[in-house]
Amino acid sequence: MKILVCISHVPDTTSKINFTDGDSKFDTNGVQFVINPNDEFGLTRAMWFKEKQGATVDVVNVGGAETEPTLRKALAIGADTAIRVNTTAKDGFQVAKELAKVVKDGGYDLVIAGRESIDYNGAMVPGMLAELTNANFVTNCISLDVDGTTAKATREIDGGKETVTTSLPLVIGGQKGLVEESDLRIPNMRGIMMARKKPLTVLEPATAETETTTVKFEKPVPKGAVTLVDADNLDELVNLLHNEAKVI
Amino acid sequence: MSVLVYTESENGKFKKTALEVASYAKAVADQMGTTVTAIAVNAGDTSELEKYGVDKVLKVSNSALDTFNAKSYAAAIKQAAEKEGTKVVIVSQSADSKYLAPILAVGLQAGYASNVVEAPSSTSPFTVKRTAFTNKAFNITTIDTDVKVVGVSNNSFGLVETAASATTEDFSPVIPDSGVTVQSVDKATDKVTIADAEIVVSAGRGMKGPENWGMIEELAGVLGAATACSKPVSDLGWRPHGEHVGQTGKPVAANLYIAIGISGAIQHLAGINASKVKVVINTDPEAPFFKAADYGVVGDAFEVVPVLIEKLKAFKAANA
Numbered sequence A: 001m002k003i004l005v006c007i008s009h010v011p012d013t014t015s016k017i018n019f020t021d022g023d024s025k026f027d028t029n030g031v032q033f034v035i036n037p038n039d040e041f042g043l044t045r046a047m048w049f050k051e052k053q054g055a056t057v058d059v060v061n062v063g064g065a066e067t068e069p070t071l072r073k074a075l076a077i078g079a080d081t082a083i084r085v086n087t088t089a090k091d092g093f094q095v096a097k098e099l100a101k102v103v104k105d106g107g108y109d110l111v112i113a114g115r116e117s118i119d120y121n122g123a124m125v126p127g128m129l130a131e132l133t134n135a136n137f138v139t140n141c142i143s144l145d146v147d148g149t150t151a152k153a154t155r156e157i158d159g160g161k162e163t164v165t166t167s168l169p170l171v172i173g174g175q176k177g178l179v180e181e182s183d184l185r186i187p188n189m190r191g192i193m194m195a196r197k198k199p200l201t202v203l204e205p206a207t208a209e210t211e212t213t214t215v216k217f218e219k220p221v222p223k224g225a226v227t228l229v230d231a232d233n234l235d236e237l238v239n240l241l242h243n244e245a246k247v248i
Numbered sequence B: 001m002s003v004l005v006y007t008e009s010e011n012g013k014f015k016k017t018a019l020e021v022a023s024y025a026k027a028v029a030d031q032m033g034t035t036v037t038a039i040a041v042n043a044g045d046t047s048e049l050e051k052y053g054v055d056k057v058l059k060v061s062n063s064a065l066d067t068f069n070a071k072s073y074a075a076a077i078k079q080a081a082e083k084e085g086t087k088v089v090i091v092s093q094s095a096d097s098k099y100l101a102p103i104l105a106v107g108l109q110a111g112y113a114s115n116v117v118e119a120p121s122s123t124s125p126f127t128v129k130r131t132a133f134t135n136k137a138f139n140i141t142t143i144d145t146d147v148k149v150v151g152v153s154n155n156s157f158g159l160v161e162t163a164a165s166a167t168t169e170d171f172s173p174v175i176p177d178s179g180v181t182v183q184s185v186d187k188a189t190d191k192v193t194i195a196d197a198e199i200v201v202s203a204g205r206g207m208k209g210p211e212n213w214g215m216i217e218e219l220a221g222v223l224g225a226a227t228a229c230s231k232p233v234s235d236l237g238w239r240p241h242g243e244h245v246g247q248t249g250k251p252v253a254a255n256l257y258i259a260i261g262i263s264g265a266i267q268h269l270a271g272i273n274a275s276k277v278k279v280v281i282n283t284d285p286e287a288p289f290f291k292a293a294d295y296g297v298v299g300d301a302f303e304v305v306p307v308l309i310e311k312l313k314a315f316k317a318a319n320a
Ligand SMILES: Cc1cc2nc3c(=O)[nH]c(=O)nc-3n(C[C@H](O)[C@H](O)[C@H](O)COP(=O)(O)OP(=O)(O)OC[C@H]3O[C@@H](n4cnc5c(N)ncnc54)[C@H](O)[C@@H]3O)c2cc1C
Pocket: A013, A037, B203, B204, B205, B206, B207, B229, B230, B231, B232, B233, B244, B245, B246, B247, B248, B249, B260, B261, B262, B263, B264, B265, B266, B267, B268, B271, B281, B282, B283, B284, B287, B299, B300, B301, B302
């Protein structure tokens, strides 16, 4: 089985979010970038397929040279090769189109993406990629088994979960649950050394087209201080929620 | 040319989010000087949509759509959009709509903006405000394609009643083979889900153990709320994973979010920032959640929550 794992290079979850250039660009100053947490679960599941069932695992990112350390980390975790499509990711559709080309050229059976990346939270790329490559698609995936060309997946739905069967080629949007959190891998020294020698191919983009444009960013209006209510005066809390906040 | 809205239903009844996206579609249609067409799948009585500004309903009745399937549903909506010559398609951000929207966008060659929280500030260029960086910022985006797909965040626009009278038309789209077969669904049907809930009662590790969730459930019951939890609580197996909210869990965009015994770590807050009013109950006055909250009670949950339940019961009885 040939697996491609899509790796989004995102600000670490504790990052301070600021903007520059008249609020038109994300300020990367002092920000540490990591593998998107949803993708990390997918990468670990891909390693499981590689080790238990035999598979090759490539990782791909659409982004500038600054994303290479994140791809190297994925290689250190155990991916075989990495691909970087050399263009700044501007919107979900553009990223999906670039990935679709990689998928078609590489003839992948299974593509594992995260259900969404934690920077733009678009939840667009996996579904668009599946549609562009004529593959089956399951998102919010919390378990995945593959037997030959048949796949069984469980996905989270509002208020519960659902188990489905489908077939390869398949794209999934993975998330927490796809593997145990305790099984997530941290690159070890040997992995890091080996990653240096693994191939990282840089491809030029196939399209410059985007469907949407970010005009600017805004930060939420800073909220006022909390109104503290005495624990012995909960009538006051009920009153505030009813008359002031109007939520009950 | 009308604005098309996909109005989700369950067991023949429209979801609240369906009425919300209908309200949103009406606002967009007014801005564009056009009408609203809704597509309703296996929905039974559709007259409720009139109250939210829908002018025309395309009624789809097809047993192939009895269980949700993203590809099949996207195909039905696409054909409705083409039939109506629609330029703007509105969907909610329920798990199902988020699943189908990217497929629909590719099918219509449309730009798609997800997590939109306000009516467009302009329809030419079509400009919307969406959340980004897990609710730590907003992204003002234009959709530049001829046809546009807009995903409206749950509880962000609200329900707006505007009487209209709707015509209905039977519509029979061609449903392609979906490629994905549902084997089983495991869902608590009697509970308010986090995605639909206007009020969410959430509790953290401060509850000490799963045996103490009775009062959380009771508080939620009084308020008609969904229950939720912090990540360690679901990791420890005290509560099901589907209740975990935050950056790596579910997002919550409720009108009221009550956090009990939750510290307010940044990853937790990331998932609930979109909620409008936040109440915190915590023994530690230094808990970071107090900085993010609107109302706070410094106190022991085991003492505060039972009293709060009684007060709310009395309030409900008096305001029934
Ligand atoms: C990559 C990453 C992603 C993460 N994603 C998420 C996420 O999606 N969601 C999430 O929730 N967390 C997430 N976390 C974990 C997060 O950092 C915190 O560890 C977590 O939110 C803490 O949960 P808690 O507040 O329930 O527990 P604690 O941190 O243990 O806090 C418990 C709180 O309860 C209070 N308390 C104790 N006893 C009582 C009492 N009797 N009455 C009232 N209050 C009491 C304490 O004062 C304390 O503030 C993530 C972490 C990482 C690194």
